[in-house]
Amino acid sequence: MFKFSRVTGALVTLAAIVGLALPAVAKPYKAAEIYSKQTYKYGRYEMRMRVAKGSGVLSTFFTYKNGSEQPGTFWEEIDIEIFGKNNATQWQSNVIIGTNRPTTKTEGVHTMPYSLGDGYNTYVLEWTPSYIAWFVNGTQVRRINGGQFVTSLTSPQDLRFNLWAANIAEWVGAFDPNILPVYQFINYIEYKPWNASTNSFGTGWRDDFNSFDTNRWAKANWTFGENLADFEPNNVVVKNGILVLALTREGQTGYTGTPPADGGSSGGGASSSSAPAASITIQAENFNEVGGSVTVSGGTVGYIDAGEWFKYNNVNIPQTGTYRVEYRVASALTTAQFTLDRNGVGLGTISVPNTGGWGNYQTISHNIYLNAGLQNLAIYANSGGFNIDWLRFTKI
Numbered sequence: 001m002f003k004f005s006r007v008t009g010a011l012v013t014l015a016a017i018v019g020l021a022l023p024a025v026a027k028p029y030k031a032a033e034i035y036s037k038q039t040y041k042y043g044r045y046e047m048r049m050r051v052a053k054g055s056g057v058l059s060t061f062f063t064y065k066n067g068s069e070q071p072g073t074f075w076e077e078i079d080i081e082i083f084g085k086n087n088a089t090q091w092q093s094n095v096i097i098g099t100n101r102p103t104t105k106t107e108g109v110h111t112m113p114y115s116l117g118d119g120y121n122t123y124v125l126e127w128t129p130s131y132i133a134w135f136v137n138g139t140q141v142r143r144i145n146g147g148q149f150v151t152s153l154t155s156p157q158d159l160r161f162n163l164w165a166a167n168i169a170e171w172v173g174a175f176d177p178n179i180l181p182v183y184q185f186i187n188y189i190e191y192k193p194w195n196a197s198t199n200s201f202g203t204g205w206r207d208d209f210n211s212f213d214t215n216r217w218a219k220a221n222w223t224f225g226e227n228l229a230d231f232e233p234n235n236v237v238v239k240n241g242i243l244v245l246a247l248t249r250e251g252q253t254g255y256t257g258t259p260p261a262d263g264g265s266s267g268g269g270a271s272s273s274s275a276p277a278a279s280i281t282i283q284a285e286n287f288n289e290v291g292g293s294v295t296v297s298g299g300t301v302g303y304i305d306a307g308e309w310f311k312y313n314n315v316n317i318p319q320t321g322t323y324r325v326e327y328r329v330a331s332a333l334t335t336a337q338f339t340l341d342r343n344g345v346g347l348g349t350i351s352v353p354n355t356g357g358w359g360n361y362q363t364i365s366h367n368i369y370l371n372a373g374l375q376n377l378a379i380y381a382n383s384g385g386f387n388i389d390w391l392r393f394t395k396i
Contacts (some may be wrong), residue, residue: 003393008070008394012126029228030228030230031235031245032164032233032236032245033185034162036216037216038156038349039155040156041155044194045063045124045390046124047061047263048123048160050121050262051088052163052183052247053084053088053182055175056175057084058082058164059081059082059084061161062077063077063127064077064097066157071387074097075099075103076097078096078132079096080134081094083173085172086173087115088118089115092107098149106149110136118255120185122135122136122138124136126201131146132144161180161243161245165372170193180249181246185242185243186244190206191204191205196225205266206365209242212236212238212243235253237270240258241362251352280317280392280394282392284379284389285299285300292307292308292309304338304384311376311377312376315374315376316374316375317373319371319395320396324365325367325392326394328362329355329387329389330360330361332359336352336385337350337351337383338352338379338386343376346380347369348368370393
């Protein structure tokens, strides 16, 4: 991620002017970046992140045409950049194109009524042949219909997350090293390719970061002129189903803490009444009725046998439409299966994969059509042998 137009009026290195990626050069601070080994084009990119706070710090997701930084190459990039300054209440949408330096940009800065660093929030980027749109917690924040910033993006791009410190105080604020270490936490990313024949998004893939998939991702080990830090592979850590990107001092790399749990609501959790609800999350153990002898332990429901069920009364569905229903589950079997039920009528059935053990949780999902209003919803075990931590409803 390079910001050429912002270096005007300042003394900068040649690398900052032309945007060349450089090998790590033992800068006093260490940042983190991952990038996809495959390239992607039109599609829907959804991720759930809790970002870093602090002046001078950026937490990002962006698509990037490899080699764009080379002189004379047409640059192609789409950005989601969350500023750590101002208590992480602002973020920037951007498209960068052009052969000339400085490049051509269409930056938009968006202010939220809550901190994006106090909890996990859901970000969506939709990139199609006719428009680019950005969403936060289910609300469209910006949309570009046609024009050069859409039609000029013709190349497949790789996907990148990074956390870094910029030397451009007028853009991101002055960097204070006393805030270190700071972290960006990423729960998942989901990609759905654009289907031109149906004008809709199809079936793609999802990475819940239960491990670091070296077939899909690589870790950066370089820097660039406007970055106060080197990208250090040791500052990329996967722990408890969360991808952690760290910004640290030299000699203090890595992450040994416990990532904050994703409670399923946006803007810092249920305590933040000003944040729009990204989704409805139900902790599995909070059922109102039960049929059978399931066991509640450690905030999960387990020892679920075939024919057993547990019901959640008066679930308020805000809008009629299709919802992605996610379940955080674990199983050591390949035969477990359950149905989401409403008042005795099955809405959809889903199989639970062997997740590698009873304590190794993964997120599975399917799409269900729901009417607005209060619903009595239940999990009915068609075949047993699974544990469940939570279920989440997100309108799509």
